[in-house]
Amino acid sequence: MTANRPFKHPTPEQSAIILVNLGTPDDPSPKAVRRYLAEFLSDPRVIELPRWFWLPVLYGVILNIRPRKSAHAYQSIWTDQGSPLAVHTDALTKGVADVLKPHQSWLKVASAMRYGNPNLRQVLRDLRERNTRRILVVPLYPQYSATTTASVFDALTDELQQWRWLPELRFVADYYRAPGYIDLLANRLRPSLDPNRHLLYSFHGIPERYVRAGDPYYCQAQATARRLAEALGREPGSWSLSFQSRVGKERWLGPYTDAHLQALARRGITDLDVICPGFAVDCLETLEEIAMQNRDLFLAAGGKSFTYHPCLNAGADHAQFLAQLALAQCRDWFDHQPVAASADAFAAHLREQPDAGRLAAGVAE
Numbered sequence: 086m087t088a089n090r091p092f093k094h095p096t097p098e099q100s101a102i103i104l105v106n107l108g109t110p111d112d113p114s115p116k117a118v119r120r121y122l123a124e125f126l127s128d129p130r131v132i133e134l135p136r137w138f139w140l141p142v143l144y145g146v147i148l149n150i151r152p153r154k155s156a157h158a159y160q161s162i163w164t165d166q167g168s169p170l171a172v173h174t175d176a177l178t179k180g181v182a183d184v185l186k187p188h189q190s191w192l193k194v195a196s197a198m199r200y201g202n203p204n205l206r207q208v209l210r211d212l213r214e215r216n217t218r219r220i221l222v223v224p225l226y227p228q229y230s231a232t233t234t235a236s237v238f239d240a241l242t243d244e245l246q247q248w249r250w251l252p253e254l255r256f257v258a259d260y261y262r263a264p265g266y267i268d269l270l271a272n273r274l275r276p277s278l279d280p281n282r283h284l285l286y287s288f289h290g291i292p293e294r295y296v297r298a299g300d301p302y303y304c305q306a307q308a309t310a311r312r313l314a315e316a317l318g319r320e321p322g323s324w325s326l327s328f329q330s331r332v333g334k335e336r337w338l339g340p341y342t343d344a345h346l347q348a349l350a351r352r353g354i355t356d357l358d359v360i361c362p363g364f365a366v367d368c369l370e371t372l373e374e375i376a377m378q379n380r381d382l383f384l385a386a387g388g389k390s391f392t393y394h395p396c397l398n399a400g401a402d403h404a405q406f407l408a409q410l411a412l413a414q415c416r417d418w419f420d421h422q423p424v425a426a427s428a429d430a431f432a433a434h435l436r437e438q439p440d441a442g443r444l445a446a447g448v449a450e
């Protein structure tokens with residue numbers, strides 16, 4: 086266990102909500118992308134292969150080839166403010182904090198990334214410095230997958246294993262079926278969707294092997310699509326679901342988005358609406374892979390019109406939903422407030438103690 090900073094008794098207790106997203110490179114250079122991919126692809130939740138086999142392949146082959154290619158893709162979507170994933174996650178966090186402003190004296194809203202910056206470990210340590218005694222972690226993945234959600238849990242608990250005084254902890258495993266989520270998507274999309282066009286849901290894929298081993302992601306993606314189609318009043322056959330972003334040679338969940346939308350075009354479907362309800366905010370996978378690469382594939386295969394509909398991003402409706410989701414998880418925390426008064430009372434109590442000087446200095450026994 087590391088030497089945790091001594092607790093200062095009179096510090097008011099805080100609570101926090103951490104929105105955790107995947108993470109993104111610090112800049113779109115091959116060097117920064119390599120650093121990011123090295124951390125991401127050495128996570129055993131992401132690549133379930135024996136380390137003795139995978140790490141030499143990763144460091145000997147993948148990290149010598151992929152960073153240059155991926156950096157090129159990142160450069161095509163990078164903004165003046167930075168990577169879209171980071172920019173949207175930041176703005177969304179500010180939106181949620183805004184909704185929860187009345188509670189800001191005791192409830193902080195922070196964001197963190199599983200890979201890269203702001204790193205979850207550092208965010209947790211900063212919260213500890215502020216005497217945060219209750220933490221709700223919301224991975225920004227509507228559907229659970231061990232490759233994403235459980236990986237956040239691993240990083241969280243890896244850090245907390247080093248702590249002497251653990252905070253009370255809550256963790257949202259998925260939210261595709263949380264009250265209001267499907268309505269949020271439907272209300273957002275309805276005005277811009279045309280029921281006469283085919284609607285394609287493209288979800289990030291995972292290896293099929295992981296689903297066979299018990300990962301519920303496939304079922305949760307299907308359930309999201311079905312419920313949203315019902316909410317939008319879509320006829321069966323007017324929508325379909327596919328999986329994108331395959332990496333490597335092994336079989337991933339299918340149908341694959343690139344092959345699927347070309348097949349749709351060949352079947353005579355000329356007008357396509359595409360949404361990505363597995364992503365909370367837009368990122369490389371939606372902006373480059375779907376809205377650029379797959380658009381080109383569809384049009385080249387005979388499609389006439391391709392519309393990509395952005396993710397929920399930092400919309401006020403998304404922030405409102407996440408704030409409600411968070412409050413539903415930690416409503417009882419309100420009973421602990423206000424704490425400032427009790428901290429004052431404790432400071433007074435300390436002054437009456439024979440060892441007041443030592444305790445007030447925050448010296449841990």
Ligand SMILES: C=CC1=C(C)c2cc3[nH]c(cc4nc(cc5[nH]c(cc1n2)c(C)c5CCC(=O)O)C(CCC(=O)O)=C4C)c(C)c3C=C
Nearest residue numbers: 107108109110131155170230232233289291332368369370
């Ligand atoms: C190789 C294994 C991968 C698995 C399994 C995987 C699952 C998975 N990923 C997301 C969400 C995102 N992935 C993003 C990028 C990305 N994903 C992988 C690989 C796997 N993902 C790589 C190598 C990359 C990096 C880019 C590249 O080199 O192609 C992103 C975007 C990040 C950004 O910076 O914009 C997101 C978001 C989910 C939801 C998921 C499983 C359900």
Ligand SMILES: [Fe+2]
Nearest residue numbers: 107289330370
């Ligand atoms: Fe991914």
Ligand SMILES: [Fe+2]
Nearest residue numbers: 330369370374
């Ligand atoms: Fe990709």
